[in-house]
Amino acid sequence: MPGYEVIGEEERNATLKIFDEGGVLFHRSFENKRKHFYVREFNSKCQDYFNSTNCSAVSSGTAAIKCALKAAGIKPGDEVITQAFNFIACVEAILDVGAKPIICNVDENLHLDINDLKQKVTEKTKGVLAVHMLGLGGPILELKEYCIKNSLVLLEDACEAIGGKVNGKHYGTIGDIGIFSFDFAKMITCGEGGLTLTNNDVFGTYIKQYIDHGHENNPNLERGHDNRVMPGFNYRMTELQATIASVQLDKLEGLVEENKQRYMILKDSLESIVHVRGEFESHCGSYDTFIFKVNNIDTRERVIAKLGQLGFGTKILPDAMEWHCSAYWGHALEETQVDHSKKTLEYLEKSVAIPIFVKNTLNDYRELAESIFEILKIDE
Numbered sequence: 001m002p003g004y005e006v007i008g009e010e011e012r013n014a015t016l017k018i019f020d021e022g023g024v025l026f027h028r029s030f031e032n033k034r035k036h037f038y039v040r041e042f043n044s045k046c047q048d049y050f051n052s053t054n055c056s057a058v059s060s061g062t063a064a065i066k067c068a069l070k071a072a073g074i075k076p077g078d079e080v081i082t083q084a085f086n087f088i089a090c091v092e093a094i095l096d097v098g099a100k101p102i103i104c105n106v107d108e109n110l111h112l113d114i115n116d117l118k119q120k121v122t123e124k125t126k127g128v129l130a131v132h133m134l135g136l137g138g139p140i141l142e143l144k145e146y147c148i149k150n151s152l153v154l155l156e157d158a159c160e161a162i163g164g165k166v167n168g169k170h171y172g173t174i175g176d177i178g179i180f181s182f183d184f185a186k187m188i189t190c191g192e193g194g195l196t197l198t199n200n201d202v203f204g205t206y207i208k209q210y211i212d213h214g215h216e217n218n219p220n221l222e223r224g225h226d227n228r229v230m231p232g233f234n235y236r237m238t239e240l241q242a243t244i245a246s247v248q249l250d251k252l253e254g255l256v257e258e259n260k261q262r263y264m265i266l267k268d269s270l271e272s273i274v275h276v277r278g279e280f281e282s283h284c285g286s287y288d289t290f291i292f293k294v295n296n297i298d299t300r301e302r303v304i305a306k307l308g309q310l311g312f313g314t315k316i317l318p319d320a321m322e323w324h325c326s327a328y329w330g331h332a333l334e335e336t337q338v339d340h341s342k343k344t345l346e347y348l349e350k351s352v353a354i355p356i357f358v359k360n361t362l363n364d365y366r367e368l369a370e371s372i373f374e375i376l377k378i379d380e
Helices: 009-020 038-050 061-071 088-096 114-120 140-149 201-210 239-270 297-309 335-340 342-349 362-379
Strands: 054-058 079-083 100-104 125-131 153-157 177-181 194-198 289-293 351-355
Touching (some): 038 054, 038 239, 054 061, 054 201, 061 125, 061 201, 079 088, 088 100, 088 125, 100 114, 100 335, 239 289, 342 351
Parallel strands (some): 125 153
Antiparallel strands (some): 054 194, 177 194, 289 351
């Protein structure tokens, strides 16, 4: 989660440049008062970085999910399968388009359980919303093959794993539409913000229009003179957000490498004594969180106490499970979906997630690993 850690002079200078050039914060028009269109430039930059033909910066990761569902044609009466270890925005967005969220469990490595997913597919199933949780990718290649075979749209939420890759391709580019978030706790941040990407021109055009009240956004016409081709919403990113996100994107590769060094110190030190969350072959995550499973709640609490003493804390597990496990979402889901999530909850309750901070040194992580090892050794 190092995005906010590395905000500095580059981001400050980029934002000041907007005001020096006229202070236009809207994404289009006012050509005589500006020198740049920063949202457009950020979209183009993302297309190059992710090797994607259609990128649309939006106001949040949640907005990106909603836009992806709408572009994919998900409608009332449809079912969309997503996983129990997740962020609640996925279920909220499915409900918001009138569809029904169907929950599948995760496996012991906290990745989407594709075998459980297959049991949930019905004639009403129209899509899968797969989520790469906490820095490591799920079974996206197998899932893509299954979705193609069964004519299901695959939406790939990489909000928590931007910078990760499988077989050299970025997370978010394997599915039909990729989804990213730039909120305060993500690998790169502009406070709030998000992105959709796709190589499907129909989906890409729909999203560009939907996020701006249905405007066709013809660059040759003044806003207000182009056509509205559909009902839409305001999910636009501002110029200010785009300047910050652009600078942060330049830092992403370096941040992933810094994360990995710290992650591997913990993994190499602890995997002989505890179950460390597994990573699929040919995957390289963003490594912003290190997760391992303990034998009991007492051990978990002792590890958490030590993390607090050393100034590290935890990330989501266990401190924010209510936001990230559908077993707690009875206000939004049918009782059967909540009950089905309890297997995932059992895995999560015995898991500890340590955030990776790039401002902590490699030696800090060596000392942390030694401290955790001693606790686990006693409880072995």
